[in-house]
Amino acid sequence: MSTQAISDQELIGRYLAGQESALEKLVQRHKNRVFAYILMIVKDKELAEDLFQDTFIKVINTIRSGQYKEEGKFIQWAMRIAHNLIIDYFRKAKRIPIIENRDEYDIFDKVRLPVESVEEMMITEQIHKDVKRLIEYLPKEQKEVLVMRHYNDMSFKDIAEVTNVSINTALGRMRYALINLRKLVKEKEVILSM
Numbered sequence: 001m002s003t004q005a006i007s008d009q010e011l012i013g014r015y016l017a018g019q020e021s022a023l024e025k026l027v028q029r030h031k032n033r034v035f036a037y038i039l040m041i042v043k044d045k046e047l048a049e050d051l052f053q054d055t056f057i058k059v060i061n062t063i064r065s066g067q068y069k070e071e072g073k074f075i076q077w078a079m080r081i082a083h084n085l086i087i088d089y090f091r092k093a094k095r096i097p098i099i100e101n102r103d104e105y106d107i108f109d110k111v112r113l114p115v116e117s118v119e120e121m122m123i124t125e126q127i128h129k130d131v132k133r134l135i136e137y138l139p140k141e142q143k144e145v146l147v148m149r150h151y152n153d154m155s156f157k158d159i160a161e162v163t164n165v166s167i168n169t170a171l172g173r174m175r176y177a178l179i180n181l182r183k184l185v186k187e188k189e190v191i192l193s194m
Helices: 008-016 020-042 045-065 074-092 118-135 140-151 156-163 167-187
Strands: none
Touching: 008 020, 008 045, 008 074, 020 045, 020 074, 020 156, 045 074, 118 140, 118 167, 140 156, 140 167, 156 167
């Protein structure tokens, strides 16, 4: 029986039953796609290798602990783990460039930071919360494209590749997501104004 004929779920079942080679087959089946996705985002081979390894460590630990739930395709779940690890890495690694002040040049003479009032910050924060809450009402495919585009700053080409659809389909899902969000804003206006 060829490896491709065996489903991901069956390989997971075999691994949990003690067949270590089943996990190796599962990783071999999906490693190129997961690694390519990570490398495409981080653009650093060593970092991509680290994140790839972390992804599959998390995958293995989740499967071993019995917390893996077959909610769809294994590859989508693994890609979501990789994606979350990439986001975590960038959050932790936010680097602020260090510029030293010298007598002849003071950086604070050149930089003017916009000062947002407390009220403006609270309003902005509330708007972001409201929008995130409304996004949850969107169909899964539309929500996925919208989050990848606006929150993860991915191109439509990358989105199409990750979601395994054409660029036109990704663009269409985004268009319908925005149309549906506008409808939701009108429908939920009472909630948003609270």
